[in-house]
Amino acid sequence: MLHSGGGGSGRNTKRKAIVIGAAVAVLLAAGGGVYAAVSGGDDDKKPTAASTSTPAGRNRQDPTPEPTGSGESAGGHDRGESESDPNDVRRAGEAKVLYQTPAPEVSKKGVDVPGFWVMNGYVVKAVEDKIVAYKDDGTRKWALSLPKAVCAAPNSTTDGKVVVAYEGHGKDSCSQLALIDLDKGVKVWDHDAPEAGSFGGGYTSMGMAQSGDLVGMSWFGGSAVIKVHDGKEVAIEKPSPGCSVDGYAGGKALLRAYSCTNGTAKLQKVAPNGTITWAYVVRKGYKVDKIFSTSPVVIALSDQDRKTGGILAISDSGKERSALAVGNQSYQPLCGTDLFGTNAGSCQGVAASNDTFYLPTEMTQDSAKGPTSEIHAFDLDSGKRKWAAKVAGRMLLPLSVDGKNLIAYEEPSYGQAGLVVSISPEGGKPKTVLRLPQATREAESGFYSATHTYRNGNFYIASNRITGTEGTSEKLIMAFGS
Template sequence: MTQPPPPPPNQPPDPQGGFGAPTPQQPEPGYGYPQQQQQQQQPTEPGYGYPQGAPPVPQPPVPPQQPPYGYPTQPQQPQQPQQYGYPAQPQQPQPYGGYQQPQQPPYGYPTQPQQPPYGYPTQPQQPYGGYQQPALTPSAPGGGKLSAQLQIVIAAVVAVAVIIGVGIWYAGSGGDGKDDEAKGTGGTTQGATGGGGNGAGGIGGGGKEKPPANTQAKMAFQVPQPKVPDVTDVSGSWITDKAYVKPGVNSIVAYDLDKGTPLWTLPLTGQVCGASRHVSADNKVPILFEATKRVAPRYYQQCTEIGLVDLNTGKLVWSTSITGGSAGDQKARFSEVTLSGTTVAAGGTDGGAAFDLANGNPRWKPQVNDENCYDMGYGGGAGLVAVRKCGPYSSQYVLVQNLNPTTGAPVSQYKMPTGVKYASVVSTKPLVVAADVGETAGDGSGISDFFSLDEKTGKLKAKITADADQYAARCRSTRVEACSQALVGNGRLYVPTEEHEGSSGEYGDETNEVIAFDLTTGRTVPEKADAGDKYTLVPLRMDGGNLIAYKAPPYDKGGQIVSIDGGTMKSTVLLENPADKSVRDAETSFSLNGAELAYEGGRFFLSETLVSKAREGDDRNYLIVSFAAGH
């Protein structure tokens, strides 16, 4: 399309006139200092499509404070219904970035002992479910009842203590373009019930993955890394009923599920430089690739070609390129591609474009506009969400737009807070994005906060602070759809904690948990999944209402694949890898933060995303390692 349609009826007029791209941006400044929480909303620059000088939107009243779940309560007066997106208990806010992650030692080997479990209180607590102590009648020394006035004073003191202990939770709507949005909590709230709690309300279950008759796995096959002269991106992997499909060098290769032998090879004009996470119902997947092969001395080509691959036949259904945006009459460059319904969408610093899945015909293309706005990329799957950057370099801001996948018309939009330079889409339905606000994460994870948004209205439902010292989810901050170890389902956000010392306190006894946040309130739910001593849980994907997760092993055992009920958080073992040293060495040669992990139908795959020139004497250069359930 040449011009984007107008914004949705519930949004102000869009002055920009189209999806476009500014001149490619220079590298952003380094990590900054955390921003202090403000006492009140500050005026901010107008949002995308918002007029100058618009009057401030009144904030809904903060609901009355409630005592912690499980404590005796006093009779209260009837209250007004709460505003949508606001929790019952206000709480106090609690105190990875580049493409190539730092090298980590093989996981599972002993490291230095760490602090007690992150994200969980160290003091003794009430059992899950908030067991209530019997209510006591206030009495004076000697057994006499307290006066009414003294009871009021005591009640006030207790109320203040509850407010301090529980904290303050504040949420606001995000569709109005205000900057300093709702502050959420990343800490554990004892007894909070999110989305049914304890598995109630139908949460969890319904997964397709069931334990095989024999969960003991064997190594199915290994594929060595291809020989390359320089660092080469081989991101992307897909599983069909016959093959595991993976980019190679200037090609895509399908490997037999049982033997690992090539079933077909699709030659390309250049290297694959982008791959969709989402596949059509008939096993077709969009990719990006380079127009020519890389040559010395730079080993670099621009990523300009968009194509559709049939994973069943190994054929390139169509390929195309497009001009426009800051590329002018030259081919536009893209950095990532995704799929939603019948729309293939690609984004990058030259802007965003979309194509018809059936034939590759353009649906819209990058355009130049006066507001310096461009689509950095898109999140696909159940919906299509654009992350759009606007404004001059010195005062850029980021918009999250839920789009009509066919026309590109914005259905809703949310302006990210001041200090957000990039945003990553974790899920499109429900809509959850991650960002490093003010570059405060400080650990390269690309995440300081998650934002739960209403995809129909663009309003903020909850902001969840993800303290980098506590949580291990990661996003490549400059990419829109490149998050790992963060799953959305059952109205919850599931993330793992960082590793910490296990219950035995022995050297090398590290473990972690997977916890869940309610997407409406932003609060943690009481259930959690424990990895167990010396194991580390890595969430992979949702399976109905369950989570499929990998348990990275200690130095003397094989890893496991487990299914975690999304409501009760109880684990069921689906696969257990051999503990033989040679097999374990192959398994642990992959970095958890730099590899692709996939499980489907009793088969577990680990594959690299980057390969480089082999080092002499290194015999653990695997492109793919596969495990399968025993027979």
């Protein structure tokens, strides 16, 4: 059983995390959530896991309610309640609620809603068969309908455009692709997904990664690379017989991981024309389990029994740069549900600069301060830990590197709302950047699974899954600013 990371945070969400620490790694499937534990060290202490069962709820219909700055119920929601404007009771020093969008009525209970992109002055969210853009003042910029629900989407965009996958025909099918212009709100092209290697055409557990003009896709039984601008398939070097692609990661570069039945595995960098720039040969018996960062390259390894192979930094030329000295410490980035291992680059709660990698620890019990969590900074050239930043009573998660400083999120506790904080390159006490309002603490804690993004002074929380739980006020997006 694996640790859920709930600790002392007071969250009623079900965290989908990867624990990197002192336990043998396993996959636990329970009610729709998967937790992956990856170990480092010889200690055989076993972490524990909370239930990942999806709460019951009613059927929902209205797909895209209007956001509200005041927090009042939007049209189409039969919630039998009305919320006051959190800004009316905002305390000194608290951030302003730019808007909060109620969770929409969806077709069934427990619906994943992948796809969230923060642009300049607006955000874009996919929810079932709708993709909607919201300006930072809370007004709708545009809305686009697709024939069926979005089932997979990359985290990165290219020149304001992104390729999404939506449902096609047949069981478990995620077989249709569309390029969306995120500024204009239009569909540029629409194609079938490549058929290469699919078992029965199901496209189960589709994973997507976008970098430049390339999109790497992997699903249970198949994989492909396409061009962003026209959707055409790229002829990329195929893995040897007995080998299969484990997933792609995008952003600044496109990386591909694959493994073989003979115990060998590689990590490859894919050039813009689809050729392989370099290949890192993983030591035999291990494969790439997660790609935390594509530039600089930071990966986690595991063997066929899900035991850890450590965390490695890889150089720009595809050589091992360092092995991070994680020791027996347990770490807990959020890596989502990945039952078939096709979303290698899906982890949140990590961050990297050119020379430093940041990992959050799991919640631990401090004899003096109670539950605490830390962020550890690792030197990518030596692999040694540079410093640790600690907070009491809540999870501390890296978000991004802003200039030289690390931006992190202190999740809400039982009694206090969350914080966005900044930590200097030398470490030290986190400094508050945004103090989220106490009036929205319950809503902030109420996301089952969410994406957290800080950009240009604003902080966004966007739902990755709508549970449909009766009697709750789930949010789709919450936006905060100074």
